[in-house]
Amino acid sequence: MAEATPIHTRKVPIGNYLKSGRLQDVITLITVLAVDEYLFRNEEALTTAIRGVPLSDVSWVDVALKHPEFFRPDKDVSVALLSRSYLPKTLTEQKHETRVRLTIEQTQDLINVAVSLHDKALTRRQLNFTIWIPICVALLGGAAAIINSMVASHLNAATIKPVQDSLQVLKTILLNKK
Helix, strand or coil: CCCCCCHHHCCCCCHHHHCCCHHHHHHHHHHHHHHCCCCCEEHHHHHHHHCCCCCCCCCHHHHHHCCCCCEEEECCCEEEECHHHHCCEEECCCCCEEECCCCHHHHHHHHHHHHHHHHHHHHHHHHHHHHHHHHHHHHHHHHHHHHHHHHHHHHHHHHHHHHHHHHHHHHHHHHHHC
16 A cells, blocks of 8 residues: 655645636535535546536546645545545445535635635735846846946947057157157
């Protein structure tokens, strides 16, 4: 059996929440998996229950795998809602073992967390733009000033030398006339 990755070492990239349609897909998965009869659902069962494909990825399982803060994989074939997997066990009508379904309030709390994480990711991206644009402008301005200084000093050196040579020739001529 493969070793489980500790939850504190799994990092969710900021781009996972900023991908177009991702928040809607995460909310949809939370809603379906919170009240589904079975704990784990595969791609076919999710597509049937949701009646469609995700907006932000190629499959519902791929969406879930990119959000370990909400979903738990089972051999990368099916997924479960992480919080539901800690609830007490129960039996389905077909006598299959499963977990208790989440209440509407618990489901809404998870949706609120997803929205909050999306908002924080959006704020972080906007903050990055706010910080980096002025820094880049300042660096470009500094580079332009250095280049301008180098060109000016080169031009000054190039124009001063001929003037000095001309003055030397003029001085020689004037001294020879005496």
